[in-house]
Amino acid sequence: MRTLNLGILAHVDAGKTSLTERLLHAAGVLDEVGSVDAGSTLTDSLALERQRGITIKSAVASFQAHGVTVNLIDTPGHPDFVAEVERVLGVLDGAVLVLSAVEGVQARTRVLMRTLRRLRMPTLLFVNKIDRSGARTEPLLRDIAAKLTGSAVAMGAVRAPGTRGAHAVPYDVADSSFRARLAPVLAEQDDALLAAYVDDERALTPARLRAALVSQARGALVHPVFFGSALTGAGVEELAGGLAELLPAARGDADGPVSGTVFKVSRGPSGERIAHVRMFSGTVRVRDRLPLPSGREGRVTSVGVAEGGAVQPRGEVGAGRIGLLWGLGGVRVGDTLGAPRPRRAGDGGRHFAAPTLETVVVPLCEEDRGALHTALTQLAEQDPLIGLRWDEARGETRVSLYGEVQKEVLQATLADDFGVGAAFRESMTLHIERPAGSGAAQEVLHAQGNPFLATVGLRVDPAPVGSGVAFRLEVERGSLPYAFVRAVEETVRGTLRQGLYGWEVADCVVTLTRSGYLARQSHAHAVFDKSMSSTAGDFRNLTPLVLADALRRAGTRVCEPVHRFRLDLPAAAYGGVLPVLARLRAVPRSSVARGTAYRVEGDVPAASVTGLERELPGLTSGEGVLECVFDRYEPVRGTPPSRPGPALDPLDREGYLLQVARRVGGALSGRSPDPRDGGR
Structure with missing residues (x-):
């Protein structure tokens, strides 16, 4: 049986969760349709989802439609939860974009449609709420053509719009008037059809036009539009037929190499991590060992698949399916299991912008500080865009946000799932820093003022906008042990999270220009003595000071x-x-x-x-x-805004060295000198 992994997307309150319920009811999965207002929908399982009547976490349900198994993913409509939509887009075969016949094309509808078109995602449009007072049909079709896509094709007409008896009447391709509207839209994407349309319209038979409609819809060249009401069920059966006929089935070889993408991570009743995976190739079975991007290996202890309104235990999950895998302890959202899948046209990584707000989370009770950090760490595993940052000395935890509603969601999740009360400070806009020029600095082993057994020289240069942070070597390869090079690079990237004004530094190249170390040694007949030998800790502690000096000279x-x-x-x-x-x-x-x-x-x-x-x-x-x-x-024009730097701040050299000395348990300057200078 063919499988379709389908996403339902919409502007908030357009009715996509209600449509999900209606589709499941029509397929016999649900005995009765749940209500968003009453908080009784299947896919909104969180207490806050039921309370607010919005979808916060993506949910998967499965049903049969005209011989096709549809794995339906209900995604959030509120822009504060765009991260959930972000991770789902990469695992879909097709989508339904829901509009309201009353509110029409809304701001977020445009954003979603632009993204779907950029990804070349086969997409059907469903105009919901035709039974509501003020419902529009023909004017809305004109708005769709002007604001969303000029290749929209209405698949039916609406009778008695704006009344309880509103219903959709599907067009028949045998109807000459429908063919007259359909042919020019299809001909724009097909030269052979265009020639027939111009030269001899009799060649455009109903069968030929229907085949072209199916082909172009599956190729994301045209976007069929269905009308209906999730509340009354009008038009939902026609939409279900469109899903089976007009959207492409999942592809993949169940006997091929394993390839899957983790689009969601949740936790079970005992706190165990559950990976929600879209399989693109191969088959994963219980007891299989899978390599993880972290370099470790995970052993699958249990497999579940969405069937009907629940997750059913199964011994395996194959290509084209969505499965839940237990036992992969180190897995994170976005991880690839097995071989990377071929990239889809237009799939350039992130589809939406990163969060631009940040807030500080504080525990209501001081004794919950550690529990709060642990809980937020687990939530960050499930949602990498949370952007968790922990300042141990200040006891502050900062998280990134898309909007204020996320604060309420995080607060409720911390209280309900972890039993931790938390409060949020006022949100601030996240800025970045870019180098204004080039700057270089160095600290040499055994030189005055350098208490570390390491030589580090760094240069900071501007890089093209959007290029991120790059680390390069100008020292001779092999002149510094790989562990020390890695320590420098990791510390550089960590230090750049807060620049001269406290914001993350972006779009720069940091080059290691000089290095030196003392080889592993010991006193006669003694074990290794780190007081006379360089360690990775020396490079980790020295690098922030050198980088801070280089940044000062470059300016940001x-x-x-x-x-x-x-x-x-x-x-x-x-x-x-x-x-x-x-x-x-x-x-x-x-x-x-x-x-x-x-x-x-x-x-x-x-x-x-x-x-x-x-x-x-x-x-x-x-x-x-x-x-x-x-x-x-x-x-920024005028005085640039700033935020407090880290407690262990390399821009404050004296305070930094004092804190490092406390951490290592003594005065750094007391380390044994050595006449050999490893500077290179």
């Missing part, structure tokens, strides 16, 4: 995140919005009149987005639609 520029915005608003509100944009440091790049409305596009600092969202409804009588997408980092 603080850069703030900037979003690209698109704002649709009534023409009458245009004059009142422009001064607000200027006050919030938004820079309009273009402004186009569209009948009785305006579309303004431009740039806005991430720190101003929340303020703009807050003021927009009042300025536009609730008719303004704002879409913001992270675009880039730009240098």
Whole structure:
């Protein structure tokens, strides 16, 4: 039987979780349809999901539709939980993008559709809530063509929209009027069809057009549009038929080499780690040993697959399926099990921007400080984009966020799952630092002021925007033991997490220009004496001081995140919005009149987005639609913002050396000198 791994995506409140429930009910998986408002849906299992009526964690359910096994993944719609959508996109065969017939094309709908098109993900559109007062059909189709995709194909009409009796009437390809609308859309993607369309329309038989529709939909060239209501069930059967016919089945050789991707990590009742894996090739069985990216090996102790509304234990999971694997203790989200899978066109890694907010989490009770850190560490394993940072000396834990709703979710999760009460400080916008120029520094073994048995020279140079951090060697390879080189590189990357102003340093090249060490030695007839021999600890302790000096000489520029915005608003509100944009440091790049409305596009600092969202409804009588997408980092004008550096701060040389001395249990300067200088 064919398998389809399907994602349902939408702007929050468009009704995708209700659609999931309706599809499961129609397939016989559920006896009755759950309600988001009542908190009785199958896929919203978290208490906070039921309480707020939103999806927070992706959930998998399975059902049969027209001879196809559909593994359905319900993803969050709220932008604060984009990380959940991010990790799911790479394991899908196709998607359904849900729109509301009342609210229409919303800001996040555009972001999701652009991403799906960039990934060339076969996607069906489902216009939900046709039974709601104010539901639109033909005007909405025009909006879809203008704002989402010009290759949308309506698969039916709606009768009695906006009433309880609203229902969808599917088009028949044998109907000449439907063929007349379908042919030009398909002909744009197929030269042979275009020639037939121009020369002899009689050659465009119903069978030929239907085959072209299926082929182009599976190839993400056209996007069929279905209408219905998840509440009443109208149009859901037609959508289920579209899933089976118009979206491609999973591919993969069950007898081939094992290749799978971990898209979610959860924990069982006993705290055991459970890896949710999409298998692209091969078969994983109980007791199989799998190499992990960490370099370790994991042994599969149990396998489960989603069948119906529950996870069923099985002895194996093969290519094309989604499985739950127990026993892989070191596994993390994003890990590849076995051989890497071939990359899909348009799959360039991260699909959405990284978080641009940060907050400090503190325990409500001082005695829970250690438990809080442990709990957040486990949550960071499940969600790498949390960006956990721990300052032991200050006793502060910082986490990265997409929005304020995440604070409530983290707070509830810590209380419910770990029994830890926590509070959050005010969020701040995350900046970065980039080198303003080049700078070099060095500390030489046995030189005055260097208490470590190591020589380290480093140079910091700017790198192209978006290139990240690179580490290079100018010293002769083999002149320094690999363990020491690795210690320097790891410490460089760790130290760059906080630059001259306390922000992470990005887009730079750090080069090791000089090195030296004392070989392993001991006193006569004695064991190894680290007081006269270099260790990796010497390089780990010295490198931050050298890098801090090099950064000072290079200088850094603080850069703030900037979003690209698109704002649709009534023409009458245009004059009142422009001064607000200027006050919030938004820079309009273009402004186009569209009948009785305006579309303004431009740039806005991430720190101003929340303020703009807050003021927009009042300025536009609730008719303004704002879409913001992270675009880039730009240098801050004026006085750059800063945040406190680490407690062990190499920019404060005296304080740094004092703390290191305490850690190693004595004065560093008391180490035995040696006449040999290993500087190279």
